[in-house]
Amino acid sequence: MSESKLVDLVMLSPNNSGKRKYELTRITPHCTAVNISAKRIGEIFKPKTRNASCNYGIGNDCKVVLVCPEEYRSWCSSSYDNDNRAITIECASLNTHPYEFLPGVYDKLVALCVDICERYGKKKLVWISDKNTALKYKVAPDELLLTVHRWFAAKACPGEWMMTRMKKLADDVTQKLNPGEDTKVYHIIVKGDTLTKLAKKYGTTVDWIKTFNPFITDPKKLQIGWEVRVR
Numbered sequence: 001m002s003e004s005k006l007v008d009l010v011m012l013s014p015n016n017s018g019k020r021k022y023e024l025t026r027i028t029p030h031c032t033a034v035n036i037s038a039k040r041i042g043e044i045f046k047p048k049t050r051n052a053s054c055n056y057g058i059g060n061d062c063k064v065v066l067v068c069p070e071e072y073r074s075w076c077s078s079s080y081d082n083d084n085r086a087i088t089i090e091c092a093s094l095n096t097h098p099y100e101f102l103p104g105v106y107d108k109l110v111a112l113c114v115d116i117c118e119r120y121g122k123k124k125l126v127w128i129s130d131k132n133t134a135l136k137y138k139v140a141p142d143e144l145l146l147t148v149h150r151w152f153a154a155k156a157c158p159g160e161w162m163m164t165r166m167k168k169l170a171d172d173v174t175q176k177l178n179p180g181e182d183t184k185v186y187h188i189i190v191k192g193d194t195l196t197k198l199a200k201k202y203g204t205t206v207d208w209i210k211t212f213n214p215f216i217t218d219p220k221k222l223q224i225g226w227e228v229r230v231r
C-alpha cells in the first residue's frame with residue numbers, strides 16, 4: 001500500500017473500490033466545509049454507512065491522515081471517472097463560504113502534492129480553469145492535472161477560497177519540483193490592457209497580479225511599456 005512520508009495517521013476507510021481502474025493522472029483537493037482535525041477526518045470516513053472517503057485528509061492541526069491507499073479509488077468526487085484517476089485530498093476548511101482553509105493547511109497541501117509528484121516522476125502540476133478544456137486535456141507522462149469536485153456535482157467544493165488559489169497551487173508545486181527554473185511570467189503593457197484582461201489571458205487573478213507588482217497603486221492607470229509580472 002502506498003502512502004506519503006508526510007502521513008501522520010493511518011485510519012483506513014472501508015469506503016473504496018480497491019485498486020483504481022485508470023492510471024493516476026489527477027489530484028483533486030477538496031474542502032471539508034467543517035473545522036476538524038486529521039483524526040476526525042479519519043473517523044468521519046470510517047463507518048460504511050458514510051459511503052464516502054478520500055485518499056488523504058489534512059486536518060486543522062496540519063496533520064495528514066491516510067484514509068485510502070494511493071492506488072485505491074476513493075469515493076470523494078461524485079465521479080467514477082475522476083476518482084479512478086485522482087488522488088483525492090480533503091483539506092480542513094471553515095464551514096461557510098468561501099470555505100477558507102485553516103492556517104497551514106494550504107502549505108501542507110502544496111507539500112503533499114510535491115511529494116506525490118516526486119514519487120510518481122511528475123515534473124508539473126497543471127491547472128486549467130475551464131472544466132471542458134481541462135477534462136479533454138491530454139495529461140503528459142510527467143504531469144498531473146488538478147480537478148475540482150464542483151465539476152462533477154452541484155457542490156461548492158473546494159470553495160471559492162481554494163478556487164482562487166488553484167493556479168497558485170499548480171505554480172507553487174511546479175516551482176518546487178523544478179527549483180532551478182524560473183517559472184515567473186512577465187507581460188509588457190500595451191494599449192487597452194487591464195488587469196482583468198491580463199488575469200484572464202494568463203490564467204491568474206487581479207489580486208495576484210497586484211501582489212506580484214506592488215508598484216501598481218492604481219490599476220486604472222497602467223502605463224504602456226511597464227513590465228508586469230503576471231505569474
Ligand SMILES: [Zn+2]
Nearest residue numbers: 030031149157
Ligand atoms: Zn469535495
